[in-house]
Amino acid sequence: MIKREVMVxxxxxxxxxxxxxxxxxxxxxxxxxxIQKDGYEINGKSIIGVMTLAAEQGAxxxxxxxxxxxxxxxxxxxQLFAGGFGEVK
Amino acid sequence: MSNARDIxxxxxxxxxxxxxxxxxxxxxLQGLGVSPGIAIGPVYLYARAAFTVEHRELAPDEIEDExxxxxWAVQSAEHGLEKILALAREKLGDESVQIFEAQSMxxxxxxxxxxxxxxxxxxxxxxxxxxxxxMTQHRQRMEASASEYLRDRAHDLQDxxxxxxxxxxxxxxxxxIDPATIVVSENLTxxxxxxxxxRGILGCALxxxxxxxxxxIMARALGIPSVxxxxxxxxxxxxxxxxxxxxxxxxxxxxxxEETLAAYRTRQERYRRLLQEHKQLAPLPxxxxxxxxxxxxxxxxxxxxxNVLKDYGSEGIGLMxxxxxxxxKGEEMKLEEEKQFESYxxxxxxxxxxxxxxxxxxxxxxxxxxxxxxxxxxxxxxxxARVLLDRPEMLVPQVRAILRASAFGPARILIPMVxxxxxxxxxxEIIEQVKDDLTKEGHASAxxxxxxxxxxxxxxxxxxxxxxxEVDFFSLGTNDLTQYTLAVDRGNDLVAGLYREIHPAVLRLxxxxxxxxxxxxxxxSLCGEMGGDPRVAPILVGLGIHELSASPSYLPEVKRxxxxxxxxxxxxxxxxxxxxKDAEEVSILLDHWxxxxxxxxxxxx
Numbered sequence: 001m002i003k004r005e006v007m008v009x010x011x012x013x014x015x016x017x018x019x020x021x022x023x024x025x026x027x028x029x030x031x032x033x034x035i036q037k038d039g040y041e042i043n044g045k046s047i048i049g050v051m052t053l054a055a056e057q058g059a060x061x062x063x064x065x066x067x068x069x070x071x072x073x074x075x076x077x078x079q080l081f082a083g084g085f086g087e088v089k
Numbered sequence: 090m091s092n093a094r095d096i097x098x099x100x101x102x103x104x105x106x107x108x109x110x111x112x113x114x115x116x117x118l119q120g121l122g123v124s125p126g127i128a129i130g131p132v133y134l135y136a137r138a139a140f141t142v143e144h145r146e147l148a149p150d151e152i153e154d155e156x157x158x159x160x161w162a163v164q165s166a167e168h169g170l171e172k173i174l175a176l177a178r179e180k181l182g183d184e185s186v187q188i189f190e191a192q193s194m195x196x197x198x199x200x201x202x203x204x205x206x207x208x209x210x211x212x213x214x215x216x217x218x219x220x221x222x223x224m225t226q227h228r229q230r231m232e233a234s235a236s237e238y239l240r241d242r243a244h245d246l247q248d249x250x251x252x253x254x255x256x257x258x259x260x261x262x263x264x265x266i267d268p269a270t271i272v273v274s275e276n277l278t279x280x281x282x283x284x285x286x287x288r289g290i291l292g293c294a295l296x297x298x299x300x301x302x303x304x305x306i307m308a309r310a311l312g313i314p315s316v317x318x319x320x321x322x323x324x325x326x327x328x329x330x331x332x333x334x335x336x337x338x339x340x341x342x343x344x345x346x347e348e349t350l351a352a353y354r355t356r357q358e359r360y361r362r363l364l365q366e367h368k369q370l371a372p373l374p375x376x377x378x379x380x381x382x383x384x385x386x387x388x389x390x391x392x393x394x395x396n397v398l399k400d401y402g403s404e405g406i407g408l409m410x411x412x413x414x415x416x417x418k419g420e421e422m423k424l425e426e427e428k429q430f431e432s433y434x435x436x437x438x439x440x441x442x443x444x445x446x447x448x449x450x451x452x453x454x455x456x457x458x459x460x461x462x463x464x465x466x467x468x469x470x471x472x473x474a475r476v477l478l479d480r481p482e483m484l485v486p487q488v489r490a491i492l493r494a495s496a497f498g499p500a501r502i503l504i505p506m507v508x509x510x511x512x513x514x515x516x517x518e519i520i521e522q523v524k525d526d527l528t529k530e531g532h533a534s535a536x537x538x539x540x541x542x543x544x545x546x547x548x549x550x551x552x553x554x555x556x557x558x559e560v561d562f563f564s565l566g567t568n569d570l571t572q573y574t575l576a577v578d579r580g581n582d583l584v585a586g587l588y589r590e591i592h593p594a595v596l597r598l599x600x601x602x603x604x605x606x607x608x609x610x611x612x613x614s615l616c617g618e619m620g621g622d623p624r625v626a627p628i629l630v631g632l633g634i635h636e637l638s639a640s641p642s643y644l645p646e647v648k649r650x651x652x653x654x655x656x657x658x659x660x661x662x663x664x665x666x667x668x669x670k671d672a673e674e675v676s677i678l679l680d681h682w683x684x685x686x687x688x689x690x691x692x693x694x
Contacts, residue, residue, distance in 0.1 A: 015242045020191040047191060048200035051242060052227050054234030 128292025405443025407638020473506020567617025
């Protein structure tokens, strides 16, 4: 199990499109994936879950990974957040 | 198009009762009569779009059925989204594509799917309610967000919720319909109407739809008086209003007064008598006074229609459409050879010793393809023969099924939308190959299964002298032939008036085809809508046609006209029609001719 902190950098926050990118990326890995925000935890492989985080720009999220490829999954996810989902920052 | 309304039952009948004409304009709506007959009864307002979700507690033995119903709705919603996605990829920007992709992901999301199933099983509530509850919870979380933009994204969840509920209702709503009512709806599918008919509805009135919509064809097949294209009837009727549906004149009257009601009851009775007359006409041959025999066959789309063929005196099937047959059950194409074989065998056994003409899958154009596939110009695109030659996995099982069915009675194979002779040759090769395979596998089939082509592209009509050497029969598809010849999309209101099957250009192509058939000794059939129009029957007989195919309910009137005319006189009419300048001139010629020859085709009643 590994844990990473990421920040939402894009202007619009984690809306429908970024949520689908997160879920698609998570689906490439076997590792289980959870996201915590303000004490609320959701399954990061569920698009509805990710959407209900309603994570706006500047929000800090805790990402939890557990599984054989957890390192790779965490790196990929970090990159996705750092890139702001290819949107305006 | 013309239909039963143009024909008078009995030339000596009295004028229509005044009330029929004078019913107040405010309660009368004019639409398009697509299935003749009069229905009088209370309204059953069937609204697909209403989203009030009611809670219902399930009995223990209903729970798993409800889970299945939910799964079915998810599948059906996925399928619907696939189609939207294909369109979005073509016409809309990346952003909407991604939204629809996201919606598609949500359908199988555990936060929705598992939770709904869990709720159905543990709280024993109906799926609609479970979907609403689960989605509302998620939405509320999003709506609490500080960001207005993110709050608005809750709409995407709302969309998914409504989509699912809509699909859930399609699978279920029917159970509540009352028998002996008239269904009023914005639109219906043929499958909807079939299920309604099993509940014993009296009639049908729709906002949308046209004469050749599948729902209209189904209404005719089931004998349900129907009026479509009423634009706004769902806004003006209330549940349980009394309604008169006049499928002959294409009228609907809401809450008629006593006098109107009495008039229509009389009219209903007279229509019943007309049907009686048709029954008496059924066993008589369609033969002109000078003994030229015309074969009247049926255009069939649904197996349900097989029951009525005898009543209308049809001699076999001139056009068995197979698209709807294979598309009806749910949304997926059902192409398994065995299922097709069972259907075709039933068709062949029903009409033997008369032939059943199976048109191979005619997809594309206005007929939905199984793979969502959009083209800018579908009528000039990938359709009919062109699809089949590219998709042997669709073609081969169908050919196998038809050939196997031919062991039970005469069958013919008809290729749609052929343009070039090379296409025909490739079909022949494939069919020969399939025949060999079947023989090797020990399946029985008839030694001779005639192979014909639809003549619906002007290029083919012009070349029928060459095609005639390589086919066993022609079938004139005058609907498409007219569209392609006159460059008119009849579904386009702006130009629909230019769509005239009796245009001399179309008549000349028909003549050319008939002549080529005669010269090479192969039969020529006509299966477009004009084949069912009693008014134009004299022209067609005059052009030399010996085989007409139409919706079964149109056949008796066509027969009545054929039995009243002389072929030799019809030839004169046809000769003049071929020389006419335009459709209008043909129409005037025809009116005079019909009048002069004592077949005054007047308003029914």
